[in-house]
Amino acid sequence: MTQAVTTKAGAPKQGAPKEKLASRTAAMIVMGVSTLYFLVPIWWLFISSTKSREQFGSTGALWFADFNLFKNIADLVAYNDGVYLKWMLNSILYAGSGALLGTLFAAMCGYALAKYRFPGRELIFNVVLGGVLVPATALALPLFLIFSQFNATNTFWSVFLPSIVSPFGVYLARIFASASVPDELLEAARLDGASEVRTFFAVSRRLMTPALVTIFLFQFVAIWNNFFLPLIMLRDQALFPVTLGLYQWNSQVNQIPEIRTFVIIGAFLSIIPLIIAFLSLQRFWRGGLGAGSVK
Amino acid sequence: MTAESVAVARAKPRRSTVKHKGSIAFFIVPFAALFAAFYLLPIGWAIYQSLLVVERDGTFGKPVEVFGGLTQYLLVFQNQEFWASVGRVLLFGAVQVPVMLGAALVLALLLDSPLVKGKKFFRLAFFVPYAVPGVIAAIMWGYLYSPNLSPFSALTSEFDFLSPTTVLWSIANVVTWVYVGYNMLIIYSALLALPQEIFEAARLDGANQWQIAWSIKIPLVAPAITLTAIFSIIGTLQLLAEPQVFRSFTSSVSSTFTPNLAVYATSAVPNVSLAAAMSVVLALATFALSFAFLKFTQRKADS
Numbered sequence: 001m002t003q004a005v006t007t008k009a010g011a012p013k014q015g016a017p018k019e020k021l022a023s024r025t026a027a028m029i030v031m032g033v034s035t036l037y038f039l040v041p042i043w044w045l046f047i048s049s050t051k052s053r054e055q056f057g058s059t060g061a062l063w064f065a066d067f068n069l070f071k072n073i074a075d076l077v078a079y080n081d082g083v084y085l086k087w088m089l090n091s092i093l094y095a096g097s098g099a100l101l102g103t104l105f106a107a108m109c110g111y112a113l114a115k116y117r118f119p120g121r122e123l124i125f126n127v128v129l130g131g132v133l134v135p136a137t138a139l140a141l142p143l144f145l146i147f148s149q150f151n152a153t154n155t156f157w158s159v160f161l162p163s164i165v166s167p168f169g170v171y172l173a174r175i176f177a178s179a180s181v182p183d184e185l186l187e188a189a190r191l192d193g194a195s196e197v198r199t200f201f202a203v204s205r206r207l208m209t210p211a212l213v214t215i216f217l218f219q220f221v222a223i224w225n226n227f228f229l230p231l232i233m234l235r236d237q238a239l240f241p242v243t244l245g246l247y248q249w250n251s252q253v254n255q256i257p258e259i260r261t262f263v264i265i266g267a268f269l270s271i272i273p274l275i276i277a278f279l280s281l282q283r284f285w286r287g288g289l290g291a292g293s294v295k
Numbered sequence: 296m297t298a299e300s301v302a303v304a305r306a307k308p309r310r311s312t313v314k315h316k317g318s319i320a321f322f323i324v325p326f327a328a329l330f331a332a333f334y335l336l337p338i339g340w341a342i343y344q345s346l347l348v349v350e351r352d353g354t355f356g357k358p359v360e361v362f363g364g365l366t367q368y369l370l371v372f373q374n375q376e377f378w379a380s381v382g383r384v385l386l387f388g389a390v391q392v393p394v395m396l397g398a399a400l401v402l403a404l405l406l407d408s409p410l411v412k413g414k415k416f417f418r419l420a421f422f423v424p425y426a427v428p429g430v431i432a433a434i435m436w437g438y439l440y441s442p443n444l445s446p447f448s449a450l451t452s453e454f455d456f457l458s459p460t461t462v463l464w465s466i467a468n469v470v471t472w473v474y475v476g477y478n479m480l481i482i483y484s485a486l487l488a489l490p491q492e493i494f495e496a497a498r499l500d501g502a503n504q505w506q507i508a509w510s511i512k513i514p515l516v517a518p519a520i521t522l523t524a525i526f527s528i529i530g531t532l533q534l535l536a537e538p539q540v541f542r543s544f545t546s547s548v549s550s551t552f553t554p555n556l557a558v559y560a561t562s563a564v565p566n567v568s569l570a571a572a573m574s575v576v577l578a579l580a581t582f583a584l585s586f587a588f589l590k591f592t593q594r595k596a597d598s
Contacts, residue, residue: 020410023410023504030405034421038423038424039420041424041435041439042435044435057444061445105326106326108321109322109326112323124323134581136533137533137555138533139333139337141341141571143333145341165333165334196315197321224428225428225429227539232559267431271426271431
């Protein structure tokens with residue numbers, strides 16, 4: 001095995017193997033230490049989620065005590081009329097449907113910018129590109145002011161609608177559409193009598209799949225992680241996404257100590273959907289991730 | 296590239312008429328409408344709001360908003376807490392961004408080198424923190440830093456991670472923890488896209504892995520690094536969730552710790568016009584800084 005790797009690397013100089021061994025050991029040590037740094041906090045969160053409140057502070061923090069995970073989850077779900085489940089569902093709704101619509105609109109716009117020639121094309125693209133550099137948090141306060149003009153703050157739509165817009169998605173979709181959808185194919189579809197819109201949904205969309213999955217995932221994460229907009233917009237607990245809900249619980253820990261267990265289990269459960277999404281879709285998004293940076 | 300130039304050549308003769316107008320509108324209008332409503336309009340609104348001041352007739356008069364020119368901007372520039380927060384995030388960025396991107400680059404190069412086995416595992420392990428939202432990561436690390444609940448209490452009871460002098464760097468660690476893997480993956484994808492022949496040639500010339508990494512790989516993935524740097528700079532200036540969460544663990548984080556916290560605190564007063572002016576200044580500063588960085592790296596690449 002080692003032999004095979006060395007030959008593949010093709011060390012041409014004599015005396016290289018010794019240097020190689022030292023380099024390889026050093027490299028693996030760096031990788032090992034990094035793995036600990038990245039995974040130990042999550043391991044701690046998992047272990048803590050399995051402990052009862054009494055054992056949380058009194059037993060070794062990085063290994064199991066009595067396995068209480070399912071009882072903890074049941075308590076969490078029951079607490080406060082199941083408000084935690086409500087938050088999770090809200091997050092899934094905000095992030096899932098927001099990212100789905102956002103990806104669709106970004107893909108259509110980026111596709112049109114890549115595949116059609118029309119006046120104002122460059123202007124639109126440059127304005128959208130400027131939008132990539134405008135931080136979403138800078139928009140939160142003015143969005144609140146606008147929504148309050150319509151008495152629409154503290155509603156589902158006040159968080160949902162602004163999250164749909166993804167200028168970076170348009171940028172990625174345009175790059176990817178010009179690279180992966182050949183003009184000849186569009187011409188052929190036209191000769192067959194297919195309409196432009198039909199061609200997009202039946203043919204081009206398939207060719208753009210890796211980019212679309214990437215756009216979807218990163219927008220999903222952006223909405224799932226969004227904190228400032230819901231913090232400013234929402235007062236009604238029933239509308240909170242899970243991040244805002246856990247934030248609020250965490251700031252009440254000093255007054256209501258038993259809530260701490262819920263914060264920890266809630267935090268642990270809230271990261272599982274994202275990890276599953278990333279793992280199951282990784283063969284798509286890893287290809288797409290490079291696309292944005294190649295240009 | 297070739298396909299595009301062919302298309303341009305083909306489109307030239309009938310340039311005067313735009314074909315497929317209806318379809319183009321169908322593709323562009325949904326995004327454009329939302330972009331106008333939730334990007335352009337808020338920017339315009341923030342600028343408008345920032346030009347207003349509140350006036351009253353006497354002490355008990357009804358407050359009315361009137362045009363006040365650049366009054367709010369003058370107040371922003373005189374607001375020491377706001378500038379202290381800007382200085383704080385700039386210091387934060389000057390240290391945290393290079394450290395984070397340096398680590399991401401080193402890990403990406405190691406993953407790309409033949410020195411490391413089990414690449415698939417490491418790639419995933421490093422990326423997992425990116426799936427943890429900033430708020431959740433901050434809550435988690437808040438416990439890890441705490442003197443009595445931390446699994447590392449031997450360390451945290453001796454060294455205070457949440458004191459006024461250290462808390463900024465404790466937050467920097469949280470941000471680094473979340474984003475190293477993400478940035479590593481962007482750089483790593485760029486590395487994978489490089490043609491392998493260059494390295495063959497360098498190896499035949501007797502270059503070792505370090506030399507190949509330093510003189511060939513790093514310059515070639517510079518655009519990817521620039522991209523990650525710009526997003527990191529934007530992210531740093533916008534720092535909000537992590538310090539806001541840390542406010543429930545320690546009193547060392549003031550209500551105006553970062554510019555965005557200052558905006559939030561000011562709007563809660565409520566002094567929305569001043570907060571809007573702060574938002575505008577912050578957005579302009581972010582824009583200017585990332586733009587300047589882009590130009591700077593481009594000039595460096597050209598010379």
